[in-house]
Amino acid sequence: MTMGGSVVGQALYSRAFGKKTDEPVIFLHGGPGSSAVYFEATTAQKLADKGFYVLIYDRRGEGRSVETDAKMTYDEFFTDLNSIYKTYNITRAHLIGFSFGGLVTALYAEKYPEKVKSIVLVSALVSQQASYHTILDSVERIYRSRQDSANLQALGKVRTMDTLSLAYRTEVFAHASRNGFFSLQNPDPAARRIYATYNTDTLIKAYVKNEQAVGTLWKNEARKNIDTTPVLKKLTQTGMPIYAIYGKQDGLYSKDQIADLQAITGQSRLKYLDNCSHTAFIDQQAQFLEAVGEWLKPGH
Numbered sequence: 001m002t003m004g005g006s007v008v009g010q011a012l013y014s015r016a017f018g019k020k021t022d023e024p025v026i027f028l029h030g031g032p033g034s035s036a037v038y039f040e041a042t043t044a045q046k047l048a049d050k051g052f053y054v055l056i057y058d059r060r061g062e063g064r065s066v067e068t069d070a071k072m073t074y075d076e077f078f079t080d081l082n083s084i085y086k087t088y089n090i091t092r093a094h095l096i097g098f099s100f101g102g103l104v105t106a107l108y109a110e111k112y113p114e115k116v117k118s119i120v121l122v123s124a125l126v127s128q129q130a131s132y133h134t135i136l137d138s139v140e141r142i143y144r145s146r147q148d149s150a151n152l153q154a155l156g157k158v159r160t161m162d163t164l165s166l167a168y169r170t171e172v173f174a175h176a177s178r179n180g181f182f183s184l185q186n187p188d189p190a191a192r193r194i195y196a197t198y199n200t201d202t203l204i205k206a207y208v209k210n211e212q213a214v215g216t217l218w219k220n221e222a223r224k225n226i227d228t229t230p231v232l233k234k235l236t237q238t239g240m241p242i243y244a245i246y247g248k249q250d251g252l253y254s255k256d257q258i259a260d261l262q263a264i265t266g267q268s269r270l271k272y273l274d275n276c277s278h279t280a281f282i283d284q285q286a287q288f289l290e291a292v293g294e295w296l297k298p299g300h
Contacts, residue, residue: 012080013064014057015040016088018048023117023298024090026055026081030099032072033213035063039098041203042194043281043288050293055093057084059104062210072217077104078111085115094296096120099278103128106228109235118241119232120292123250123278126261127227129163132172134254139175151175164225166218181251184277194282232264243269243295247276247283269295 025047029036036056048054059080061070070076081104085093094117097105102124109116125131136155143151155175161168176182187195198204218224236242242265246258262270271291276283 011065012057012060012083014055014084014087015044017044017054017056018052020053020088022048022051022053023296024053024055024088024093025292025296026057026084026090026093026095028081028095028097028101028105029056029058029063030101031059031062031213032100032217033062033210034100035207035209037063037203037207038279039281041201042197043285046285046289047292050289052094052293052296055084055088055090061216062213063207070213070216071220072213073221074104074107074223078108081108082112091115092117094118094120096122096292097124098122098281100125102126103226103228106231106235107223107226109240110231113235113238113240116240118243118296119235120295121242121244121246121261122288123246123252123280124244125226125252126229126232126257128169128225129227130254130257131252132163132169134257135172135176135181135251137254138181138251139179142179166215166224169214176251179251182278184247184249184275184283186275187283188275190285191283194285229260229264232261236264241269241295243291245271245273245280245288245291247278247280248272248274249277249283250280252278 027036027039027044029039035058040056044054044056058065059077061067061072092115095105095109097119102121105119105121105124109119136159140152140155143155158168158171161171184191232242244261244265246253258272271287273280273284273287281288
């Protein structure tokens with residue numbers, strides 16, 4: 001286990017898997033307020049075993065990188081990621097952006113294209129507003145099928161809110177969580193075995209989410225509702241490979257959103273996996289490892 005380099009006095013929690021001589025891959029976790037712990041505990045070593053130097057870290061003020069003064073701004077996220085490059089003496093790396101980490105990944109690659117070999121978006125946000133709309137439309141169908149008038153009334157109020165507000169985001173995700181949009185109803189046996197380790201894994205058991213992180217970002221960051229579609233298009237035009245892995249049962253993304261993303265990545269660079277929800281690297285771990293291993297191998 002390695003405590004990462006100092007960033008204005010802040011030690012970031014980070015850890016390396018595999019050989020330093022292998023292709024470097026950096027995992028950017030979801031959030032804000034989350035951690036790389038789930039990828040670290042379940043998938044990082046398996047990816048390293050495919051011939052990659054895998055680095056995971058928790059952003060400042062998130063997970064194990066405790067920092068009460070963290071601002072949760074994108075510039076701060078960039079500073080933290082730059083410190084990982086420096087700590088591990090890496091010039092260029094592949095970036096895996098999971099969920100909210102996909103936004104950080106895209107914006108970082110736009111700012112520092114010379115440091116990024118390729119991007120892998122995993123269940124990654126692209127247009128925040130599009131995902132909010134997808135969630136609301138989906139839960140409305142569920143409530144109508146149940147003739148759930150109380151929740152339909154509550155949903156009607158959400159639709160009248162300022163779509164750029166923190167309160168709106170909070171309500172949208174509350175409806176998503178209540179309807180199981182982040183989890184898989186009937187995981188495959190392999191995924192069940194991995195999820196079963198959550199109860200005993202010491203890393204996962206020790207993890208505490210920073211529930212203040214989203215509010216802190218909202219207070220300090222001007223870029224609150226991002227659509228990275230133009231950024232991703234620009235990056236592909238400059239020759240940067242962009243790959244993507246999404247689950248068909250992930251409630252954050254509609255088929256139309258996936259089709260729009262595939263138009264950017266190209267058909268062969270996007271995997272749309274069945275019996276797979278938000279945590280794609282667990283729900284369909286074998287397919288995740290196979291795809292990433294193939295895409296990122298040297299000379300591909």
